[in-house]
Amino acid sequence: MDHNAFSGEFPAxxxxxxRLTTVYLxxxxxxxxxxxxxxxxxxxxxxIPPGIGSIAGLRCxxxxxxxxxxxxxxMFNLQMSGSSRSFEAECxxxxxxxxxxxxxxxxxxxxxxxxxxxxxxxxxxxxxxxSLDGWIHPKSSNLTSNTLSLPQRLSIAVDIxxxxxxxxxxxxxxxxxxxxxxxxxxLAEEKNAKVGDLGMSKILPNSTTKTLQNxxxxxxxxxxxxxxxxxxxxxxxxxxxxxxxxxxxxxxxMFTGRSPTDDIFRDSMDLHKFIAASFLDRAxxxxxxxxxxxxxxxxxxxxxxxxxxxxxxCLVAVLRLxxxxxxxxxxxxxxxxxxxxxxxxxxxxxxxxxxVGIELYVG
Numbered sequence: 275m276d277h278n279a280f281s282g283e284f285p286a287x288x289x290x291x292x293r294l295t296t297v298y299l300x301x302x303x304x305x306x307x308x309x310x311x312x313x314x315x316x317x318x319x320x321x322i323p324p325g326i327g328s329i330a331g332l333r334c335x336x337x338x339x340x341x342x343x344x345x346x347x348x349m350f351n352l353q354m355s356g357s358s359r360s361f362e363a364e365c366x367x368x369x370x371x372x373x374x375x376x377x378x379x380x381x382x383x384x385x386x387x388x389x390x391x392x393x394x395x396x397x398x399x400x401x402x403x404x405s406l407d408g409w410i411h412p413k414s415s416n417l418t419s420n421t422l423s424l425p426q427r428l429s430i431a432v433d434i435x436x437x438x439x440x441x442x443x444x445x446x447x448x449x450x451x452x453x454x455x456x457x458x459x460x461l462a463e464e465k466n467a468k469v470g471d472l473g474m475s476k477i478l479p480n481s482t483t484k485t486l487q488n489x490x491x492x493x494x495x496x497x498x499x500x501x502x503x504x505x506x507x508x509x510x511x512x513x514x515x516x517x518x519x520x521x522x523x524x525x526x527x528m529f530t531g532r533s534p535t536d537d538i539f540r541d542s543m544d545l546h547k548f549i550a551a552s553f554l555d556r557a558x559x560x561x562x563x564x565x566x567x568x569x570x571x572x573x574x575x576x577x578x579x580x581x582x583x584x585x586x587x588c589l590v591a592v593l594r595l596x597x598x599x600x601x602x603x604x605x606x607x608x609x610x611x612x613x614x615x616x617x618x619x620x621x622x623x624x625x626x627x628x629x630v631g632i633e634l635y636v637g
Contacts, residue, residue, distance in 0.1 A: 344400040360473035361394045367472040375437035377470035403461035428621040433467035450476045454520035476512040500534030515604035522599025530560045546600040561586045588624040
């Protein structure tokens, strides 16, 4: 079905094709999202992360049968304002980076199709478990197959912070992601996380960020509702602290299951204030959901009360870090390097505590 003039939404009735394993849709004008299929044998199931943006109107997968490689394709809707700039920004950022926790680009494509229209797309490594968003807000209530365990959440958090630390502190020049959120975190086979979508990223000039912090931004607000640093709404320039804010919101969402765009967050109330207002209660609420998952998968019921306290203490430590990252004022937020050290320590303490059944958390 490639090289046609098909337009509109992706046809949902393709889900009835039970023997379909690969579909080629390049060089069309399709949009929307590929529906999830209920049949495990179909390669399309779970490939399209929820929350596809308007600039990248369609993501699908291509299978190179000769090489035995499946690639994810991100096609840009060039009818949308800013889509070409987003494509160029992502290409520029991706050619500068190489890290195990960043999505790997295979190639980029910019050409004219058979109808004489401009076509832009990026080919990435295929991530079979889709986006983090679909895992922290699952549609099914099945705790065993559709819920991330606490160790998985901790490992994903470590991967995200390691990726951000690399972009901020180990790239020359540094790169600010500017759109950190669950739908831009993709999960590989073993659910290790890779940060993707650098279409809004900003490459900082070599002269460190002193000038940037005292200047006003001329590019408008970068980011997504609920995750945008408050100072960006006031016209402040892009800085590392803006990513730190988004990271804090993401951590709070990952470990409480609360989205920053939930209906309860109106007027001046946001996820940060909601968690900080009754800190321990929120940790206990989160603990209950995660404990049910651990209980469903743990055959050893001994030391149940100790294990429950270990989970609670771990959650308190993570939520405290999320609150420190997402403070209103940039100067009050924890430094990213310190946050990276902290999340590694939290994960390591939890794993050691769980193995020996001893509470190692203090404070």
